[in-house]
Amino acid sequence: MRVIGLAGWSGAGKTTLLTRLIPELTRRGVSVSTVKHAHHGFDLDKPGKDSYEHRQAGAHEVxxxxxxxxxxxxxLRGEPEAQLPDLLLRLSPVDLxxxxxxxxxxHLKIEVHRAANGKPPLHPGDPMIVAIACDSAFPEAGCPVVDLDDIAAIAEIVLSCAEPLTAILARVQQQG
Structure with missing residues (x-):
């Protein structure tokens, strides 16, 4: 499996880009899975559903x-948040x-930046950013800068820059 990230501030358009990028990649014959980080508690099921009731009753996994x-x-029930490598290892094998x-x-990332968001870019402080998908210019970026709407070009960057899962695992192990 190869892995790449989309990183940016909330409201930059990461989810919108991803929902446009996945069909382009699958059209090219690439099997894709995603991992999404949520900053707050979230529910996939609703009160009244059996799975919700199982969790509320104290089940560790449902x-x-x-x-x-x-x-x-x-x-988690008080355990620390799962680390990204552990989550990646839980996925079934796919191409990307x-x-x-x-x-x-x-991990290697494409920064998603929208000027109207009013947030500073991430790439000056993150050497893991390999490209920027944005709606503004970054002439001093030091990496490819692509328009947010150029899905084909972003797909090319994804396919050329995604790194093997083993590289991420080795990097995390070296750090610590």
Whole structure:
């Protein structure tokens, strides 16, 4: 598996870009999975559903299965947040994993930047950023800068820059 991230401030358009990028990559024959970081507690199921009631009752993990999909929810219950390498190792093998968020983690990333957001760019302080998808110019960026709407060009960058999962695991192990 190869891995690359989309990183940027909230409101920059990471999810929108990802939902446009996945069909382009799958059209090219690339199998894609994603990992999304959420900053707050979140629920996939609703009160009244059996899986919700199982979690509320104290289950450590709840696996939901049907003829169309399955999902595994793991309650941390005071444990520390799972680290990105551990999450990546839980995925079934695919050609490409795109990480949305986790902007401070040591994996190669494409910065998603929108000028109207009013937030500073990430790339000056992050050597793991290999390209920038944005709606403004960054002449001093030191890496490729692509328009947010040029999905084909962003797909090319993704495919050329994604790194093997083993490289991320080795980097994390070296750090610590």
């Amino acid at each position: 696996l939901i299965s049907s003829e169309r999909r399955w999902a595994l929810m793991h309650e 994993v795109i990480i949305e968020g986790f902007k401070r983690e040591p």
